[in-house]
Amino acid sequence: MRNAKQRMPETLALQSNAERRRPPRILPRIHVETRKLTLRYGPHVAFRDITLPIRQGEITAIVGPSGCGKSSFLACLNRLTDLFTDCHVTGSATLVGEELVGTEIDLTSLRRRVGMIFQKPNPFPLTIRRNLELPLREHAVSDRHEVQSRMEEVLRAVGLWDEVHARLDTPALRLSGGQQQRLCIARALVLRPEVLLLDEPCSALDPISSGVVEDLIHRLRETYTLVIVTHNLAQARRIADHVALFWVKDGAGHLAEHSRCRDFFESPKCELTAAYVRGARG
Amino acid sequence: MRESRTDRLLELACWCSAFMVLAIAGWILFDVMGHGFRRVDLNFLLGSPIDAGRQGGIAPILVSTVLILGVCMTVAVPIGVGAAVALSEYGSEGRRATRLIRASLDVLAGIPSIVFGLFGNALFCRALGMGFSIASGGLTLACMALPLVIRSTEEGLRSVPVEYRHAAAALGMSRTSTLVHLLLPAATPGLLVGLVLGIGRALAETAALLFTSGYVSRWPTSIFDSGRTLSVHIYDLSMNVPGGDGNSHASALVLVALLIGINLTASLMANVWLRRRIRT
Ligand SMILES: Nc1ncnc2c1ncn2[C@@H]1O[C@H](COP(=O)(O)OP(=O)(O)OP(=O)(O)O)[C@@H](O)[C@H]1O
Ligand SMILES: [Mg+2]
Secondary structure, eight states: OHHHHHHHHHHHHHOOGGGTTSOOSSOOOEEEEEEEEEEEETTEEEEEEEEEEEETTOEEEEEOOTTSSHHHHHHHHTTGGGGSTTEEEEEEEEETTEEOTTSOOOHHHHHHHEEEEOSSOOOOSSBHHHHHHHHHHHTTOOOHHHHHHHHHHHHHHTTOHHHHGGGTTSBGGGSOHHHHHHHHHHHHHTTOOSEEEEESTTTTSOHHHHHHHHHHHHHHTTTSEEEEEOSOHHHHHHHOSEEEEEEEETTEEEEEEEEEHHHHHHSOSSHHHHHHHHHHHO | OOOOHHHHHHHHHHHHHHHHHHHHHHHHHHHHHHHHGGGOSHHHHHSOEEGGGTEEOOHHHHHHHHHHHHHHHHHHHHHHHHHHHIIIIISOTTOHHHHHHHHHHHHHHHSOHHHHHHHHIIIIIIITOOOSSHHHHHHHHHHHHHHHHHHHHHHHHHTSOHHHHHHHHHTTOOHHHHIIIIIHHHHHHHHHHHHHHHHHHHHHOOHHHHHHTOOOOSOOSSTTSOOOOHHHHHHHHHHHSTTOHHHHHHHHHHHHHHHHHHHHHHHHHHHHHHHHHTOO
């Protein structure tokens, strides 16, 4: 774990913006990994046997048709599945080697390390300040200066500082949809996570806000490991390092293809991918 | 689209019903005001009843009313909120206990007040030895107000979108702090509505109180004294005291004013609360 943090700057230095598309010489190490991960809602299998390594400091995009279990898959990675009724997960999912499935791990610290952004912006019905304070309080960060500096840091990171610093004490719900989504990202970042899970973060936004959020996600890539679910193939192509295609077979989702972004779009291994990419293009 | 005749007829009928409600409310208010207005003054509010209530005021009765309401609310609110949280947050829908509690709430809500009176008399007055007292009356009223408080608090909790719960969980917030920081504040307006309904029911009550708090119209010295509420006073004056009509109407006016006042305060509080919580 400590190791991971120390190696982060190295990885960063290796991949400047210009180099991003080229295969890095040293493969970044696996940050999150699932093996034969299967999730059931009652008797219904949402997805089956998904084995997917997610590399540190990369953007892994998950694409696929509706209902193939993308959101459910993300929810396994921060154990949000614990909240769902009748949901059973088997197989294995690890965060830097630590098993997440079926173990008695400390959920508070897991969720501090693995942040999540939802499709619909969901800031709390509180002030902008309270939205950021509340999670910090929960994780025992209550020093006034620390809270203040972290707040400014994340608001700057998501490009909201200039827009909102004068009205931190106004309701978060008065922000525009795009600003709300960036606030949600800030709220996740304020806990200094390692991994960010993003479930269609742009799909409830207008094209302009969507572009702003997409750029933001792209920038975050340098510091965090990101897993993003998207229905927008063009977006996946623009920002992802790896793309995973989920597909439905016999009523359950499975992993159809997982490859480097360029290969995924230009020389897909499987016919399904080729057709999916073509279909989305035409 | 052109409106057809049936559309317009239906609309007319609906408006008629609405005006009827207004007319009834207006009539009651004017009746009470007309009969009681001249008698209500400071002497009436601050004086003790004289000659079985035909003369004098209602001060001790007001005090008893407030005390009984106080006992009722201090008991009903914590238990009600606790039960509502248990039902909607900790209990899963399918579980037997949840269904059982819900069913018993429905039963409680439907029980006639006279039966509550008998129950309160047996339990609080006799079994627990509190006798005819403000405490017994307040506790009996608490049992009656509970379903209202629980239902509306639950509604409030349920109205919190599931997105907030997910967001809170994804930030590593514990169940307790999600409850304290997000759910209960969001449920507060609902709770206030429940309180107003509960207070309304309690203030209106006579039958249950005749058996439990009695109808002594003296100044109460403690909550273990017997005490008479406004409604009981009105009932007593108009049914048992010949010539008590005047003061009975005046008391009715005070009761209605009290109810309206409580209603307004609660909706004001709900508004202020909403604005403070800033949910635009
Ligand atoms: N809470 C739940 N209870 C029962 N079944 C569920 C639940 N959530 C999802 N499902 C089912 O599991 C399957 C996968 O759902 P999921 O939401 O993960 O799909 P998705 O790939 O995210 O779809 P979309 O692209 O529409 O968001 C679907 O068949 C869905 O009906
Ligand atoms: Mg989804």
